[in-house]
Amino acid sequence: MMDMTPFSTSTRGFAIGEPILELKDISLRFGGVNALTKISFDVREHEVRAIIGPNGAGKSSMLNVINGVYRPQEGSIIYKGQRLSGMTPPRAARMGIARTFQNIALFKGMTVLDNLMAGRYLHTNANFLEVALQMPRARREETRNREAVEEIIEFLEVQQIRKTPVARLPYGLQKRVELGRALAAEPKILLLDEPMAGMNIEEKQDMCRFILDVNDHYGTTVVLIEHDMGVVMDISDRVVVLDYGKKIGDGTPDEVRSNQDVINAYLGVAH
Amino acid sequence: MNNYSFFFEVLIGGLLSGLMYSLVALGFVLIYKASGVFNFAQGAMVFLAVLSFVGFMELGLSFWAALPVTIAMMVLVGMATERFVLRPLVNENENTLLMATIGLSFVIEGAAQLAWGVDVRRIDLGIKDEPLRWPAENFGVFISALDLTAGVVAAVMVTLLAMLFSMTKAGRGLRAVADDPAAAMSIGIPLQQIWMLVWAAAGVVALVAGMLWGARSGVQFALVLLALKAMPVLIIGGFTSVPGVIVAGLIVGAFEKLAEVYLGPSIGGGIEGWAPYMLAVLFLLIRPEGLFGEKIIRRV
Numbered sequence: 380m381m382d383m384t385p386f387s388t389s390t391r392g393f394a395i396g397e398p399i400l401e402l403k404d405i406s407l408r409f410g411g412v413n414a415l416t417k418i419s420f421d422v423r424e425h426e427v428r429a430i431i432g433p434n435g436a437g438k439s440s441m442l443n444v445i446n447g448v449y450r451p452q453e454g455s456i457i458y459k460g461q462r463l464s465g466m467t468p469p470r471a472a473r474m475g476i477a478r479t480f481q482n483i484a485l486f487k488g489m490t491v492l493d494n495l496m497a498g499r500y501l502h503t504n505a506n507f508l509e510v511a512l513q514m515p516r517a518r519r520e521e522t523r524n525r526e527a528v529e530e531i532i533e534f535l536e537v538q539q540i541r542k543t544p545v546a547r548l549p550y551g552l553q554k555r556v557e558l559g560r561a562l563a564a565e566p567k568i569l570l571l572d573e574p575m576a577g578m579n580i581e582e583k584q585d586m587c588r589f590i591l592d593v594n595d596h597y598g599t600t601v602v603l604i605e606h607d608m609g610v611v612m613d614i615s616d617r618v619v620v621l622d623y624g625k626k627i628g629d630g631t632p633d634e635v636r637s638n639q640d641v642i643n644a645y646l647g648v649a650h
Numbered sequence: 651m652n653n654y655s656f657f658f659e660v661l662i663g664g665l666l667s668g669l670m671y672s673l674v675a676l677g678f679v680l681i682y683k684a685s686g687v688f689n690f691a692q693g694a695m696v697f698l699a700v701l702s703f704v705g706f707m708e709l710g711l712s713f714w715a716a717l718p719v720t721i722a723m724m725v726l727v728g729m730a731t732e733r734f735v736l737r738p739l740v741n742e743n744e745n746t747l748l749m750a751t752i753g754l755s756f757v758i759e760g761a762a763q764l765a766w767g768v769d770v771r772r773i774d775l776g777i778k779d780e781p782l783r784w785p786a787e788n789f790g791v792f793i794s795a796l797d798l799t800a801g802v803v804a805a806v807m808v809t810l811l812a813m814l815f816s817m818t819k820a821g822r823g824l825r826a827v828a829d830d831p832a833a834a835m836s837i838g839i840p841l842q843q844i845w846m847l848v849w850a851a852a853g854v855v856a857l858v859a860g861m862l863w864g865a866r867s868g869v870q871f872a873l874v875l876l877a878l879k880a881m882p883v884l885i886i887g888g889f890t891s892v893p894g895v896i897v898a899g900l901i902v903g904a905f906e907k908l909a910e911v912y913l914g915p916s917i918g919g920g921i922e923g924w925a926p927y928m929l930a931v932l933f934l935l936i937r938p939e940g941l942f943g944e945k946i947i948r949r950v
Contacts, residue, residue, distance in 0.1 A: 446836065472838030484833035486826050488944045497826045501838040503819050510817040564837055 393598035395616060396424035400445070400568060400600075405454035407440055407624075414440040415451065415624045422568070427594050427601045429611045431635075432621035433644060438604040439481055441621065442570050445602070446471040446478050473501060477566035479557045481573045481604075487546040491556050494545055495531055498563025499524040531559045534596075535589060551582035558589060562599075569593065571603040575610055587614050608645065612636065620644070655790040660911050661904055666797035668883075668903015669804040670866075673859040675880040675887070675895045676808060677852045682889045683815070684848040685736065686828040687747040691755035693877030695853055698762040699724050700860025704773050704869050705766040724853030727758075732846045740841070741832055759874060771869040775799075779866055800862040805896070807858060811851070812892045820844050828890075882930035888943020897941060902926045 398421040407415040415437045422428045430438050443449045445456065447466030456463045458474065477498075486494050502524055505517035532541055535555050540548060545556055554574060561569055574590065575583045591614055593599050605611040611618065612632040620628035620635055622644040628635045635641055674696065681689040702723055706716035735750050777799050781792035815821035823839040835841050863873060887898030910922040933940060 448832075468832075468835035469838050469840045472836060478836050480833065480836075484830045484836070486829040486833065488829060489825070497823075497834075498837050500819070500823055500826075503822065507814070507818050511813065560833075560837065 391425075391595045393425040393595075395426045398422065399424040399459060400602075401457040402441075402445070403455045403457070405441075405444060405451045405456070407437075407444060407449055407451040413624050415444070415621075417454070418621070418624075418626050419454075420619045420626065420629055422600060422602055423616075424600055425594065425598050426616040427590065427603070427614055429615035429618045430602065430604045430621060431606060431608055431611055431618055434606060435623070436606075436621040437624040438606070438621055439572055440624075442478065442572050442602070442604055446476050446570060472564060475565075475567035476570065477561035477564045477568070478570035479554070479561050479572055479574060481576065483550075483553045483557055485545045485553055485557055485560070488544060490542050490544055491537055491548075491559075492528065492532070492541045494556055494560050495528045495563045496524065498560035499527060501564055502527070527565070528563060531562050534562075534592070535559050551578050551585075554578070554582075554586065555589065558586075558593075562593065562597075565597075566599060568600045568602060571601065573604050573606070575605060575607070583610055590614060608636075658789075659791045659793070660907050662791065662793055663797065664904035664907030665900050666793070666801040666903070667907070668899040668901070669801040669896070670797075670859070670862055670899075671879055671883045671902055672895050672899025673800070673804040673807065673855065673862065674876045675883040675899060676804075676811065676892065677855040677859065678877075678880055678884055679887075679889060679892055679895050680811070680848050680852045680855065682828070682884075684824050684827055684845055685747065685831075687744055687751060688889070689852070690748065690751040690877070691731075691758055692852065692856065692880070693874035694755040694758035694762070695724070695727070695856040696860040696863070696876055697871065697873040698727070698758050699853065699857035700773065700864040700869050700873065701762050701766050701771070703857060703861065704771045704864070708771075720857055721854055724857055725850040728849030728851075728853045729846050731849050732842060736845055736849075737842060755874070759871075763871070768871070771864075773861060773864040773869050775861060775865045777865065796862070796865060803858060803862065804899075807855065808892055808896050811855075815892060820847055824848070825890075879926075882926035884940070885930040886933050886940055888940025890944050891940070891942035894940060894942030902929065905929055 400422040402421070403419050405415055405418045406413070418437075418441065430441055432438050440449060444451050447468050447470060450466065456466070458476075486497060489497065503520060505514075505520050508514070509517040532538055535558065537552070537555060537559065540552065545553055548556065558571070558574065571590070575586050578586065587610060590601060590603065594601050603611070603615075612635075615632055617630060618628070618632055618635045619626060620638070620641045622640075627640040627644055628638040630638070674692070677692045677695065678689055681687065681692070699720060703716055703720040706719050707713065711719060731754065735754055736747070739747055739750060775796075777796050779794050779796040782795050782798065785791045785793050815824060820843070823834065823844055826834040826837070826839055827841055827844050831841055859876070860869075860873060863876060883895060883898045883902050886901060887894030887896075906922045906925045909925040910919070914921050
């Protein structure tokens, strides 16, 4: 199989750079419920950044704020030095932010190949006439999209199931295809919502390897959510810890592991 | 008249009226493809579209002036539907959307009658529902000029829409949108624009269907019941297939006319009314996804 040691910063393809995404004092409420309270952290270019926390800590809400599903009542999001407002998921996608979902959101009736091709949506620009008449631009574009998708198929080792409708695939493979569809968009930032939830050890190890390979090979910045601390600590450069919508820890895996608040949140504390 | 020419007359008449069913069913397919919901309001849209068209003409507009005005109005109706009915319901259960379209159908029917009154109107397309002379004289086959026109129009619209779906970016995004709106948005598909586009297109299709049906049976409230006629076509062709709608329309049209003429005398008349539904039930039992629909896959 694989060994679980993380790539050290010096051997990876892209050195960690400046912050590409900054979240400042984000507060999100649903009615009277505070989902997120004054959360601030940044994500540096090319790093693997994890958001962890117990169930209901606000991790998914955080991700949904980043790609525009939710609009926070307070706070600002700065992406590539630019303050974002009025975000929507399609706009986030156009700006290079791709994502996967906690409960797999694939196009169930389509094959693996078609799902990945759908991921190329933003790289399709030929107009009606160009396609109808098979003009050069349309043909070039089609070829380029095919090549990109084939590369991902090879990368994620899903050659044998390329023509299989995704609804027929086991859970672990569906998660992998969903990662592939996000990658097909050639994102700058990849948001992964519990990419390893519900997987067995072997599937988790495979997923870890793919995430690290994506980061190493394409330089994609990864923001991932997980509530199981173990695996994430091994593959993340830095970790944010949330609990009840508040940030209780932020730092390298080692720093976070020895943080008393984090230990309390995970193990419970006697009052 | 010999047996063969009579058979062909029935067959051709059936096929052509089948294309008129296709035209109505096409509106359903458009919206089903984009939102996975059976749009109960499609019949109401047909009614509203043609009633408004006739209304605009009564206000003094010419045929060619009323046409773009009505099209613009249907596009606006489509956009308003997206904004006020669908957008608040993004990611809701399909049943919720279905209920919303039922509500929408009442609103549209009410608004149409409020604006234009409840009288039955006539619409004159300048095409008579009379047999064409050439086939009648040469082959003894009677084909209605209106049927033939409707058939040609339906074929043209279907071809255009099928091309639009397979060759444009929006068309390619459609299936993804219907399958999983949240996922579709996350890969950059502008859900709202696509829904708007599709509802506008469905409105235009409704207008064309309404004009042809209105010319045959009068512009009246009964047009909303066309939705029921579209059901067997949709079930047989598959809810998601534009070409399927054409094939199924032809099957339904031919089947009901032939059944009426050849089976009617032995098992009682009026088969035409229910034969298509029997055929649809048969399909539901044997091939529930229809001839061209997407295969339904369930993992247990």
